[in-house]
Amino acid sequence: MPRHVTHVPLRWADMDAFAHVNNVVYLRYLQEARVDMLFVHAPRHGAEQLAEGVVVARHEVGYRAPLQFRAGAVRVETWVSAIGNASFTLGYEVLDVNGDGERVVYAVASTVLVPYDLEDARPRRVSDEERLVLESFLETDGPLPGRSAA
Amino acid sequence: MPRHVTHVPLRWADMDAFAHVNNVVYLRYLQEARVDMLFVHAPRHGAEQLAEGVVVARHEVGYRAPLQFRAGAVRVETWVSAIGNASFTLGYEVLDVNGDGERVVYAVASTVLVPYDLEDARPRRVSDEERLVLESFLETDGPLPGRSAA
Amino acid sequence: MPRHVTHVPLRWADMDAFAHVNNVVYLRYLQEARVDMLFVHAPRHGAEQLAEGVVVARHEVGYRAPLQFRAGAVRVETWVSAIGNASFTLGYEVLDVNGDGERVVYAVASTVLVPYDLEDARPRRVSDEERLVLESFLETDGPLPGRSAA
């Protein structure tokens, strides 16, 4: 299945004292990619409710290489790695594709999202309509953020 | 072992469109707690190198309850959950302790850190001196961010 | 008249690639000081409406000296520099007071605020009650951000 691709422009203020994009900033890049996929693109394909309310239950981010600050955007590829009854999981890679087509991966991440009924203020099940849209992005064998090891 | 306690003041700008502290902001709170523990307190106890260079290899954050914006600080408790040869893992709870002494936990998180030799620009082993300081914060049965499930 | 004093803790992420607090971050420090004065302290003295709605019409910030990153808070002193019929102006100094009592000023700033009626969605006049509270912070001869010169 094709991954959803978002180009997230870096901001000067994303840079830390080591001239790298600071580790805390990556969650903002993932948020941009997620909002772009779920709020901008998914509703066009019939899953309006996804845009109305999902709650972040969990993030994992595995850092692979430092992202030196430079002008321009970084590529974020997003897919659906799992679909449960009352939650689903996104996978992401933050990367550059250089001139030779080589992929330089800065981070691999995942987010567990819970559909939420804003009126009743409680979690709800993934609807059949949403499941169809999410399945169109399903990639169950994508990379994982990595072990929790020490 | 006692956990390291940091009170991180909320900022107005931490609040999102739902008047909650946005999920991306938690990594900043963890960063404040981590810097406070490793850079401010650890060197006093003999682990100066920890303050010189550690690289974040991985973050996990499990969100437990929404943190409504309000004036004042939130409590972050930090401990060491594992010590390896070339990395160690911090655990955190972000919480309030209310009037009755009840703990309201907003997030449980962990970070894998890799000691880094800035001169040689490569990872290095945890030194004996550092291990002693880290062991003083060791809590191997603390709460975990949670399952990666969907 | 006494100035309102807020201690705003620096965050690691406030630091830019030169290990200074980046110029864009100062508006966040002013926001913390302003919210502390208007939302936390002013309502106790009878100006509840100030906490309900004011709109920022204008900021000026004059940078005086670089603020090197360090652990701890920076002092923000806030006062009211002018009160009009439908707006009022705050003045601020961002500074440290060092051991000898010497003041090291990093920035002088001002903000024009417009009281706003959220129900009618339009600006409103400063009420008599608000004027009394604002006058208690009035300092008309405080420092100014400086000339607009080139």
Place this chain on the structure above:
Amino acid sequence: MPRHVTHVPLRWADMDAFAHVNNVVYLRYLQEARVDMLFVHAPRHGAEQLAEGVVVARHEVGYRAPLQFRAGAVRVETWVSAIGNASFTLGYEVLDVNGDGERVVYAVASTVLVPYDLEDARPRRVSDEERLVLESFLETDGPLPGRSAA
């Protein structure tokens, strides 16, 4: 003279509790436009030193209309409003151009910049070469952030 045009993508995290781009975020948009003009485009035209070091001495921002959050970028137009011996001033408008070609201006701003000699750690004069580049963006009758009034 033509203004320099930068399209700055909004980020979800720029939104405040009123679903507007918060006033403190505008300085980040101006920073993106400034870096784009001085660091990316100016060096191509012979003013390499501008990219090496300028210090922000002063910002003024006049807010004209609330910027509701939406996907996509906002337009920032940047010009040079004054050139002195040891400083120069940029003017900016933050705006949308809608379908009819109508300009909806959210903010008018200015920044005084001081060329800085990083080796000697002190301000320096604007060079002839820099003056030529800056003059190519000169617009002395552009809009101003507005009065400092209360």
